[in-house]
Amino acid sequence: MSSANDRRYQDALKAMESLEQAGFATRLAGGCVRDRLLGKLPYDYDLATVARPEEVMAHFRAKKLSTVPTGADHGTITLVTPSGPIEITTLRKDVATDGRRAEVAFGSSFAEDAARRDFTINALFEDSQGRIDDYVGGQDDLKRGVLRFVGDPTTRMREDYLRILRLFRFWSTLGFRPDAATLAAVADAKDGLKVISQERVTQEWTKMAAGKCLAEALQAMISGGVFATILPEVSPCTMPATAELLKWQGTTLPAVGVLAGLCLSDGIHDAKRLQKLAERMRMSRSDARTLAHFAQARDALIAAKFKETADKLEFVDSCEQVAGQGSLSKLFAPVLGTFAECRQMLSEIQGAEMQFGHRRHAVMPINGKDLAKASGLLQGPELGRQLLRLKRAFYNGDWQTKEEGLHWIKSTF
Ligand code: ATP
Ligand code: MG
Numbered sequence: 001m002s003s004a005n006d007r008r009y010q011d012a013l014k015a016m017e018s019l020e021q022a023g024f025a026t027r028l029a030g031g032c033v034r035d036r037l038l039g040k041l042p043y044d045y046d047l048a049t050v051a052r053p054e055e056v057m058a059h060f061r062a063k064k065l066s067t068v069p070t071g072a073d074h075g076t077i078t079l080v081t082p083s084g085p086i087e088i089t090t091l092r093k094d095v096a097t098d099g100r101r102a103e104v105a106f107g108s109s110f111a112e113d114a115a116r117r118d119f120t121i122n123a124l125f126e127d128s129q130g131r132i133d134d135y136v137g138g139q140d141d142l143k144r145g146v147l148r149f150v151g152d153p154t155t156r157m158r159e160d161y162l163r164i165l166r167l168f169r170f171w172s173t174l175g176f177r178p179d180a181a182t183l184a185a186v187a188d189a190k191d192g193l194k195v196i197s198q199e200r201v202t203q204e205w206t207k208m209a210a211g212k213c214l215a216e217a218l219q220a221m222i223s224g225g226v227f228a229t230i231l232p233e234v235s236p237c238t239m240p241a242t243a244e245l246l247k248w249q250g251t252t253l254p255a256v257g258v259l260a261g262l263c264l265s266d267g268i269h270d271a272k273r274l275q276k277l278a279e280r281m282r283m284s285r286s287d288a289r290t291l292a293h294f295a296q297a298r299d300a301l302i303a304a305k306f307k308e309t310a311d312k313l314e315f316v317d318s319c320e321q322v323a324g325q326g327s328l329s330k331l332f333a334p335v336l337g338t339f340a341e342c343r344q345m346l347s348e349i350q351g352a353e354m355q356f357g358h359r360r361h362a363v364m365p366i367n368g369k370d371l372a373k374a375s376g377l378l379q380g381p382e383l384g385r386q387l388l389r390l391k392r393a394f395y396n397g398d399w400q401t402k403e404e405g406l407h408w409i410k411s412t413f
Helices: 002-021 031-037 054-063 110-115 137-143 153-159 162-174 180-195 196-210 212-223 226-230 242-248 257-266 272-282 286-301 309-323 325-337 340-361 368-375 381-396 402-412
Strands: 026-029 046-049 067-071 076-081 084-090 092-098 103-104
Touching: 002 026, 002 046, 002 054, 002 076, 002 084, 026 031, 031 137, 054 067, 054 076, 054 084, 067 084, 067 137, 076 180, 092 110, 092 153, 110 162, 110 381, 153 162, 153 180, 162 180, 162 196, 162 226, 180 226, 196 212, 196 257, 212 242, 242 257, 242 325, 257 272, 257 325, 272 286, 286 309, 286 325, 309 325, 309 340, 309 381, 325 340, 340 381, 368 381, 368 402, 381 402
Parallel strands: 046 084
Antiparallel strands: 026 046, 067 076, 076 084, 092 103
C-alpha cells in the first residue's frame, strides 16, 4: 500500500489508540475495514466509538488537536489530522425511520451499531491490533463475494430506500452480487426510491458509474425496474449492447459520460433536453455543460464539416474548454465512438490530434498587439476575427514564425 495511505491509516490508528487509552472503546468501522480486508486503498477512514460527541471533542481539545462538529446531531465529529480528516462517530442504534432518514439514539454496543448498517460487508469493525469484530457474518460474505443486507432486506429498504441504490453501487464497484431473494425484494421496494433526495441518488449513481462491473449491475437494475425509477427519461430497451457497456466499465469515464452514452443510445440528442436532465439530477453546472456538449459534438461529427486540420483541432479545443485537458480521449471519444455514425470522423480527428496536437499547445508567436501594429487595425471585432484566422492558419501549419505569420496575414487580407 502507498505511503500516503499508510500515513492516513497511521493517523486513524493514533486517534483510535488515544481514545482507547482514555477508556473509550473505539474501532475502525464500515467501508474502510471492508476495503482493507479486500486489499484495497480505503477512500476514507471512519472510527466508531463509545465516546459521546462532546467527549470526543473535549478529548482532542485537551491534546490540542482540532475537531469540527460536522454532524454532531447524528454523532459525527471530524478530527483534523496531518494526513486529512477522520470521521469519528458515536455508536448508534435506530429508534425510528421514515424511509429517508433514521432517527438515531447513541448507544454503547458495537453489535447494535453493526445492526443498523446496510450490508454485512459494511458492518465490520477493526481494532488497533488488526482484530476484526464481525457480528453479522460479513467476513464470510466478503470471501464469497456476496451482498447481503444486515437483517431482513424488505425491512432494511423500508427504513432507507437509498440502500437499494447502494446495493447496485457495490455490485458495480466490487463485483459482489445479492442472492435471488434479495433481488426480488429490491424489485418490490423500488418505488420507495422516489422519496429519496435527488442529491443522494445522484451521488450513488456517480459512484456506480465508475464500477468495474457496471454492465452487469446496470442490467440487473433494468430487470428489477430500478433503472426506470431513477432515470425515467431513458428507455432501457435502447441500452447499448453489452459489448459497448463493457468498454465503459471500470474506466475513469466520469458518470456524466455513462449518462451521455445511455441518452444518446436512446435517441436523446438534443442539447436542451440533456441540460434539463442534468438539472433534474442536480448535477453540477460543469457536468451539465459537459452532458450538453455530447449532443453538440455528435451533431458536429455527423455533419462532418471537418475539411482542414484546423477544424479538427478546434473540435478538440471545444471539448477541452468544456471538460478539461485530455477530455476527448478520456471522455468524449469512448462514448461517441459507440455510435457508428460518429466513428469515422472521430478517428480522423484523433489522428489529426496525434499528428498536429502540439500546435494547439504551442504559444502563438503573434499576439493581438503585434497584429494591430502590423495591420493598422484597432482593437475591436475585426481584429478579433483576423486573430482567429491567424490561429486557424497556425493550426493548419500555414505559418510558424512571427515573420511568416505577419506575411501570411498581409497576403490574405
Ligand atoms: P465509500 O468507499 O464510498 O466510502 P462506504 O461503505 O465507506 O463506501 P459510506 O457512504 O462512506 O460508504 O458509509 C460508511 C459506512 O456507513 C458504510 O460502510 C455503512 O456501514 C454505513 N452506511 C452508509 N450509508 C448507509 C445507509 N444508507 N444505511 C445503512 N448504513 C449506511
Ligand atoms: Mg466511506
